[in-house]
Amino acid sequence: MTTTTSHSSAIVAKGLRKAYGDKTALDGIDLAVPTGSVFALLGPNGAGKTTAVKILSTLVTADAGELRVGGHDLATDPQAVRAAIGVTGQFSAVDGLITGEENMLLMADLHLLSRREGRRTAVELLERFDLVEAAKKPVSTYSGGMKRRLDLAMTLVGGPRIIFLDEPTTGLDPRSRHAMWGIIRELVSGGVTVFLTTQYLEEADELADRIAVLNNGRLAAEGSADELKRLVPGGHVRLRFTDPAAYQAAAVALREATLPRTPGFARAGGTPMDEALSLQIPSDGSQRELRSILDWLDSAGIEADELTVHTPDLDDVFFALTGTADVSDQPEEAVR
Ligand SMILES: Nc1ncnc2c1ncn2[C@@H]1O[C@H](COP(=O)(O)OP(=O)(O)O)[C@@H](O)[C@H]1O
Ligand SMILES: [Mg+2]
Numbered sequence: 001m002t003t004t005t006s007h008s009s010a011i012v013a014k015g016l017r018k019a020y021g022d023k024t025a026l027d028g029i030d031l032a033v034p035t036g037s038v039f040a041l042l043g044p045n046g047a048g049k050t051t052a053v054k055i056l057s058t059l060v061t062a063d064a065g066e067l068r069v070g071g072h073d074l075a076t077d078p079q080a081v082r083a084a085i086g087v088t089g090q091f092s093a094v095d096g097l098i099t100g101e102e103n104m105l106l107m108a109d110l111h112l113l114s115r116r117e118g119r120r121t122a123v124e125l126l127e128r129f130d131l132v133e134a135a136k137k138p139v140s141t142y143s144g145g146m147k148r149r150l151d152l153a154m155t156l157v158g159g160p161r162i163i164f165l166d167e168p169t170t171g172l173d174p175r176s177r178h179a180m181w182g183i184i185r186e187l188v189s190g191g192v193t194v195f196l197t198t199q200y201l202e203e204a205d206e207l208a209d210r211i212a213v214l215n216n217g218r219l220a221a222e223g224s225a226d227e228l229k230r231l232v233p234g235g236h237v238r239l240r241f242t243d244p245a246a247y248q249a250a251a252v253a254l255r256e257a258t259l260p261r262t263p264g265f266a267r268a269g270g271t272p273m274d275e276a277l278s279l280q281i282p283s284d285g286s287q288r289e290l291r292s293i294l295d296w297l298d299s300a301g302i303e304a305d306e307l308t309v310h311t312p313d314l315d316d317v318f319f320a321l322t323g324t325a326d327v328s329d330q331p332e333e334a335v336r
Contacts, residue, residue, distance in 0.1 A: 098138065
């Protein structure tokens with residue numbers, strides 16, 4: 001078996017820069033995506049995700065940076081890169097006026113497949129993406145999820161080993177999103193390398209081996225979901241009460257308390273109107289901290305009805321790194 005070191009990374013970028021006029025879209029980013037893995041570029045609108053995908057897939061040239069995709073240098077051998085990859089853009093590339101099948105056959109022609117081979121590939125992919133029934137209908141009648149699946153099916157016609165997916169599930173309903181996740185997982189289990197962009201923390205957490213958080217053209221962090229979660233505080237112990245009086249007393253005691261890690265820091269949550277009377281105490285979830293919190297609760301005579309330990313999630317990470325609390329609050333880009 002012959003493998004070269006260049007094949008251990010499907011995608012490598014060093015010092016990638018791109019500006020549009022005086023607007024810097026990518027401000028020197030470094031990435032390495034191991035072959036056969038899923039890499040998520042996570043960031044809010046305008047972060048530079050599409051720019052990164054377009055550059056790495058040869059559609060736009062970088063201003064600076066050392067870039068290799070599939071072992072080929074993007075600057076000197078873009079043709080070889082093009083032959084190795086498939087790209088599904090943020091906005092659908094399918095032609096709405098013709099049928100799904102016709103779109104697939106067009107793609108087969110572009111890849112110079114023989115007529116027979118093209119038909120065979122089209123049928124196979126339409127089946128795999130659950131589009132057999134829709135195949136003879138114009139794409140303009142498809143749902144968003146169906147268009148996305150067709151888009152991806154078209155991307156796979158040439159059998160690429162590296163695939164770029166720019167926001168593959170933006171605008172999809174939860175069911176279609178889960179279907180897309182299933183398809184992506186299947187691709188990866190077949191050894192394909194997937195580079196995807198997303199605004200959804202859950203999606204990155206669900207699919208990606210490694211996640212890079214992109215904000216304003218810069219990488220704010222890079223790592224596995226677990227590594228990123230460890231970067232930020234945000235873990236806490238939550239106490240729930242059913243008795244409003246007990247809740248009130250605990251809230252007062254907590255405000256006056258000097259807790260081991262962050263004195264006086266307690267957030268009283270919950271409204272007296274419902275049963276969600278809860279208090280949060282910051283904690284890293286370690287045995288030592290939990291013990292001192294429990295000791296303190298005992299000594300203060302506080303008895304919560306429920307005590308739960310929360311570790312930080314990707315939302316906490318995103319907030320800490322980008323200052324954007326909830327990406328879904330951002331204005332939606334026009335989705336076809
Ligand atoms: N063709 C272009 N001309 C000028 N500015 C652009 C162009 N494409 C992207 N930009 C700008 O570059 C930044 C990054 O855009 P983009 O890569 O599309 O971000 P994302 O995909 O993360 O939403 C944005 O500020 C955007 O307005
Ligand atoms: Mg984009």
